[in-house]
Amino acid sequence: MSHSKKAEIFNKNEAKVNWHDKALWYVREKRDLSAHKVQGWEYLRELASGIKANVLSNLDEYLIQFEKNAQKNGIKVHWASNAEEHNIIVNNILAEHNAKKVVKSKSMLTEECHLNPYLESKGIEVIDTDLGERIVQLAKESPSHIVLPAIHKTKEEVDILFQEYLGTKPNFGNPEYLTHEARKHLRDKFLKADAAITGVNFAIADTGGFVVCTNEGNADMGAHLAKVHIACMGIEKIIPKEKHLGIFLRLLARSATGQPITTYSSHFNKPATGKEMHIVIVDNGRTEQLSREDFRASLHCIRCGACMNTCPIYRRSGGHSYDATIPGPIGSILSPGMDMKKHSSLPFASTLCGSCSNVCPVKINIHKQLYKWRQVIVKQQKQPLLKNSILKIAGVVLSKPRLYSLSGKSARFILKKAPKFMIYNRLNTWGKARDLPEVKNEIFDEWYKKRTKNG
Amino acid sequence: MGREAILISIRENKPTLLPLPDIDLNAFSEETNLAERFKDNVKLVGGRIKEIALADLDREIKEMFPNAKQIVCELENSSLGNISIFENTDPHDLALIDLAIIKGDLGVAENGSIWISENQFTLRALPFITNDLAIVLSKEAICLHMLNAYELIAQRERNFGLFISGPSKTADIEQCLVIGAQGAMSLTVYVV
Structure with missing residues (x-):
């Protein structure tokens, strides 16, 4: 089961998740106070x-x-x-x-x-x-x-x-x-x-x-x-x-x-x-990790757990969601090296905010390694059809300015006018737990052109 | 079995040699009152600390531990011990010791820890298995930080030793700090 599926289960008990989140953040704050001294x-x-x-x-x-x-x-x-x-x-x-x-x-x-x-x-x-x-x-x-x-x-x-x-x-x-x-x-x-x-x-x-x-x-x-x-x-x-x-x-x-x-x-x-x-x-498996130039710094780890305490994903998904001996950010760069198939979802269990790297006492560039694992995994492992086709379409749209402008316009039209069930469906994974942004009438491009014309 | 395989694999996979960094100790120097800092940190880590005259040691300890019956004392200048232990004493026999009194070699101001070594206690299990632990430390023997500490203990006989910082503790149940986990229930430091 992927990290996100397991995290979903952990998140069913909201009170417990909130407690978990706060308890670990409190430990992170204690770390800061202590380090600053x-x-x-x-x-x-x-x-x-x-x-x-x-x-x-x-x-x-x-x-x-x-x-x-x-x-x-x-x-x-x-x-x-x-x-x-x-x-x-x-x-x-x-x-x-x-x-x-x-x-x-x-x-x-x-x-x-x-x-x-x-x-x-x-x-x-x-x-x-x-x-x-x-x-x-x-x-x-x-x-x-x-x-x-x-x-x-x-x-x-x-x-x-x-x-x-x-x-x-x-x-x-x-x-x-x-x-x-x-x-x-x-x-x-x-x-x-x-x-x-x-x-x-x-x-x-x-x-x-x-x-x-x-x-x-x-x-x-x-x-x-x-x-x-x-x-x-x-x-x-x-x-x-x-x-x-x-x-x-x-x-x-x-x-x-x-x-x-x-x-x-x-x-x-x-x-x-x-x-x-x-x-x-x-x-x-450690000498194998040593052979991977991009990931060998993960072997610096002294197992303090600071990256877990600070990680917004770890705090809200719990250690068991990672299904690995070492959970959290550091585990997510160590585990794919041990078994990439089993742990392929872990490098995606991150916002890449970089907080883990900032607190790491031995300065492992954890979030950069997470990003690099994603690139390795996407190349080597089949990605879900939806994710693949959306990214391909996005690639085409972003490379053609007129198409981009057109799709922007239609997206705004749809977000404003279309009924809710059309927007929040299975194809829109982003909308699963979030509301999409409110649509403004004027977009930056139009505003900028008007402003230049008015001088 | 694994030895040669591991060493060969390391040689094949390790990066080119990187230098070992020099340590500039000046980066850690501070103007500070060592004794005060040490005292504050002993309390922070859950210990008790008292500055006393060596002559008052026995009286102070008796006052602090009025109910201690089985006492192992590893100091020359105290007569409180009533249980003698030797190198061949079975450490399991220490299970009912109420109080152990030992000498500390060195205090570290930055974290309130004290270096104690096997040379100061006959059996390694003693400072852990005793119910309460008292350490007597000379006020001259306090350094600022761990890097200083390792310089000062570099010349020792290496058998067993440890930095001890407060009583045993845990916060494994809902992050609530509880003093007295598997080791000693309390630590009292007497600075003389």
């Missing part, structure tokens, strides 16, 4: 973008350097070309330790690889430990936002969900009560887990260490209690030097939620005595 914010964005561009141009060397340094510190490094290899590697590590209970903190990569269903099919229990992710996991849904996974759920819905699965009391959706009940539930899971899986926010080539950021402390609770820690990262998470964290950590949380930094920014360099630490480095 930082001396040299724009320079930070430039540096971050420049560092990421350097990383992509030297990615193989940085990955080798990272591997060497990580191994020196006793971390085991694995490489996976695709999702399947990634899942097999993780499962093998778990099998080696006979691990049956796994706690996982937020990792969009493992979502992308569909790790949970894979491990579950092997008889392993996987518990998502970020509160928002636990909520969508219990609801058997996917995250609708990369930083706020359950933003599409009301507190009343969470209340009912927790009553069913955690045995909580009815509480009219009290967020504090629900959060603390989830804390108790997850504590128990942390204490019983055999292994912990986390994502990676940044992997540092020159130290072989990696950084994981959370607000809840769930990544650390998992990693420090279980005997095995597996961290999964896309190849693009590499940064050259540790000091570059001083740039990225200043940008990440401010862009994401408006916080000056996440509560926990944990730096893992060596496994604790008697424990194991693994890193799985994953390609899964």
Whole structure:
């Protein structure tokens, strides 16, 4: 189903759409307030973008350097070309330790690889430990936002969900009560887990260490209690030097939620005595995206979600309408690279207003890439007959001034005189949710000629 | 398996080498009262902060946490600890700790975070699993921003460390901020 069809469904509940729209805009405003307090914010964005561009141009060397340094510190490094290899590697590590209970903190990569269903099919229990992710996991849904996974759920819905699965009391959706009940539930899971899986926010080539950021402390609770820690990262998470964290950590949380930094920014360099630490480095389509000159900058992304919060289409259509692991503007330039057929409607789910590019902490030209994907997709994929013929007619009309003038006149006549059913029908997709403009008697061309004649 | 394939694919597809930008630290310098800025930001991120004399530390902590029964203290100049932990202590045994007291290495004024490292606490799980966390920080050890911070921690022994900013929190239910998610329920910073 296309984005617009799914968005139509989301828009059936007007009150919820309005809430969603406002809640995300509020996060965008917090981002602005927070960013404006930082001396040299724009320079930070430039540096971050420049560092990421350097990383992509030297990615193989940085990955080798990272591997060497990580191994020196006793971390085991694995490489996976695709999702399947990634899942097999993780499962093998778990099998080696006979691990049956796994706690996982937020990792969009493992979502992308569909790790949970894979491990579950092997008889392993996987518990998502970020509160928002636990909520969508219990609801058997996917995250609708990369930083706020359950933003599409009301507190009343969470209340009912927790009553069913955690045995909580009815509480009219009290967020504090629900959060603390989830804390108790997850504590128990942390204490019983055999292994912990986390994502990676940044992997540092020159130290072989990696950084994981959370607000809840769930990544650390998992990693420090279980005997095995597996961290999964896309190849693009590499940064050259540790000091570059001083740039990225200043940008990440401010862009994401408006916080000056996440509560926990944990730096893992060596496994604790008697424990194991693994890193799985994953390609899964990233080197292919690297080959596309127009789209490779999408690999700069640090997954802050700012483009989603600011996007007028995302805010009013919800993350699930995108039907992709990463929704919103950045997802709409990443997903067609993974599966163009499935995601061909996504680059059109944008007004091309450019707000996403303006807030992006690593200065990805998101709206320009959306426009470029449209050109690729129109060439490679059959477009609806209506859209095609209208654009062809428009091309002819616009190239012939007299025809243009004539069609302008007749259009104005029709808009004024024709009955409503003739104007608002299935052929006029523009008129589906909008009124066409009121017709003025005089048009610019006539007005201009008259004005020149009157001198 | 994937290693060679990935590296070959990168070499075939990467753009020509682009330079790593130099960082001009002057662009971030500001005239500011570091201690005040740090204090404001600790509060902003949901922490408590108090400037005290080192000699009053135990009294202050007792006053703040009158009900704390199981206390792990990783400081030399405090006698409040009543649970001893060692490197081979099972971290699961920390589940019922009420209060952990540890030393912070460095405060960062721009975001109210504090660098704490494994060298200051025997078990990595401690600052997360404890119900309440108290960090003692020297008032001399506050820098302006994260770039300064990384210069100052560059020479450390790299095992495990983190920037911690306030208590654990979440806003995953309808964007309502709730303090006390999976990590510590509170953070109190004592500046001495």
